[in-house]
Amino acid sequence: MATGSVLAFWSVAFLFIAVPGSDWAFMISAGLRGRSVLPAVSGLVTGYAAVTVIVAAGIGALVADSPSLLTALTIVGGAYLIWHGAMTLARPSAPDARASRPEDTGWGIFLRGIGASGLNPKGLLIFVALLPQFTDPDGRLPMTGQIGVLGATYMVTCGLFYLLLGTVARSALQGRPAAARSISRLAGAAMAGIGAWLVLDHLLG
Numbered sequence: 001m002a003t004g005s006v007l008a009f010w011s012v013a014f015l016f017i018a019v020p021g022s023d024w025a026f027m028i029s030a031g032l033r034g035r036s037v038l039p040a041v042s043g044l045v046t047g048y049a050a051v052t053v054i055v056a057a058g059i060g061a062l063v064a065d066s067p068s069l070l071t072a073l074t075i076v077g078g079a080y081l082i083w084h085g086a087m088t089l090a091r092p093s094a095p096d097a098r099a100s101r102p103e104d105t106g107w108g109i110f111l112r113g114i115g116a117s118g119l120n121p122k123g124l125l126i127f128v129a130l131l132p133q134f135t136d137p138d139g140r141l142p143m144t145g146q147i148g149v150l151g152a153t154y155m156v157t158c159g160l161f162y163l164l165l166g167t168v169a170r171s172a173l174q175g176r177p178a179a180a181r182s183i184s185r186l187a188g189a190a191m192a193g194i195g196a197w198l199v200l201d202h203l204l205g
Contacts, residue, residue: 002136002139005134005135005136006134006149006150006153008134009130009131009134009150009153009154010153010157012130013130013153013154013157013158014157014161016126016130017154017157017158017161017162018161020190021194022081022116022120022190022191022194022195023044023116023117023120023158023162024165024187024190025085025186025187025188025190025191025194026040026044026084026112026113026116026187026191027040027041027044027162027165027166027169028165028166028169028183028184028187029088029184029187029188029191030043030109030112030113030166031165031166031167031169031170032169032170032173032180032183032184033109033184036106037162037163037166037167037170038106038163039106039107039109039110039113040109040110040112040113040162040166041113041159041162041163041166042110042113042159043109043110043111043112043113043114043115043116043117044113044114044116044117044158044159044162045113045117045155045158045159046110046113046114046117046118047113047114047115047116047117047118047119047120047123048117048118048123048151048154048155048158049151049155050114050118051117051118051123051124051127051151052127052131052147052148052151052152052154052155054124055124055127055128055131055147055151056143056144056147056148056151057144071203073119073124074198074199074203075199075203076119077119077120077195077198078195078196078197078198078199079195079199080115080116080119080195081116081119081120081191081192081194081195081198082191082192082195082196082199083195084112084115084116084188084191084192084195085187085188085189085190085191085192085193085194085195086188086192087188088184088185088187088188088191089185089188089189089192090188092180092181092182092184092185092188116191127151127154131147131150131151132147134146134150135147135150169183
């Protein structure tokens with residue numbers, strides 16, 4: 001596919017990633033909770049990889065066109081964000097805090113990252129609406145392959161951006177446990193609020 005199409009998609013994707021949202025909130029909270037930001041970043045990227053596969057397989061369009069499936073996905077995804085945000089609010093974290101619960105381990109944070117991005121209905125709809133606009137039906141590469149290339153572009157950009165975000169947040173709050181817990185609580189509140197907004201906006205709108 002044309003390099004220009006990939007670059008155009010990258011510029012749009014970067015704007016989506018750079019705007020603070022539930023991924024930001026998860027990344028900051030998880031980065032403070034774990035000893036490394038890599039599990040959180042890997043989880044987010046893996047979740048988006050799953051969404052890319054769903055869209056490439058054509059399932060994403062079916063979900064977008066099915067009110068009942070979309071409602072179910074929205075409720076599940078929103079409820080997950082609300083739950084994760086509430087847990088973060090109740091038990092805020094600080095850098096280098098000793099992990100005493102299974103979900104505080106690298107594996108637990110990785111799985112939460114998959115849920116944060118993979119169960120986000122807004123992310124799925126963005127992929128459904130965004131990726132096809134940058135594909136070429138007459139191109140040499142099949143549509144599935146083109147969507148895969150664009151999805152990979154998004155994942156690489158997402159991984160690098162959130163790796164930097166988590167590292168900067170962690171470094172800035174190193175040795176400041178009170179400030180770190182306050183930021184963690186704000187991140188938890190943001191996740192819960194975004195989850196509630198997703199559910200209410202869909203059900204009432």
